[in-house]
Amino acid sequence: MLERTDIEVLLTLDEELHFGRTAERLRLSTGQVSRIVKRLERRIGAPLFTRTSRTVAATPIGARLATELRPLVAQMDAAERRAVEAGRGLAGELHVGFVGAAAGQALLSAVDRFSGRYRDCRVH
Incomplete structure (x- = not known):
C-alpha cells in the first residue's frame, strides 16, 4: 500500500x-x-x-x-x-430564527456561508 x-x-x-x-x-x-x-x-x-x-x-x-x-x-x-x-459538533441540524426584516438578510447570508462550509449540518 x-x-x-x-x-x-x-x-x-x-x-x-x-x-x-x-x-x-x-x-x-x-x-x-x-x-x-x-x-x-x-x-x-x-x-x-x-x-x-x-x-x-x-x-x-x-x-x-x-x-x-x-x-x-x-x-x-x-x-x-x-x-x-x-467531532466538533458541526454535523446534524441547526435551528435559527430572527426578528425583523433587517436581520433576515444578514441571517440568510450567514446561513449560506455556514451551509457551504459545513455541508453535513442542515440549517432550518
Missing part, C-alpha cells in the same frame, strides 16, 4: 514537474522527493517520470497513476473533514 507522503509527492510532482518546487510545497528536501520517487518507481517496476537536468515529465504510467489517485485522495480528505466536523 502506498503511504500518504508517497502519494502527495507523486501528485505534487505531476503538477509541478519540478523537484525543487515539489519539495518546497511539501516542506521536504529535494533529496527526500527524489528518494520517494525512486522508491515508488522500484515498487511499481517502471519509471513514473522522465527527467533530465532541465525537464521533468510524467511517463504514461506515472500520469495514469496520478490521474487515478487524485479522486481517491480528494475522497479521503473529504471523509477526514467530515469526521473532524462531526
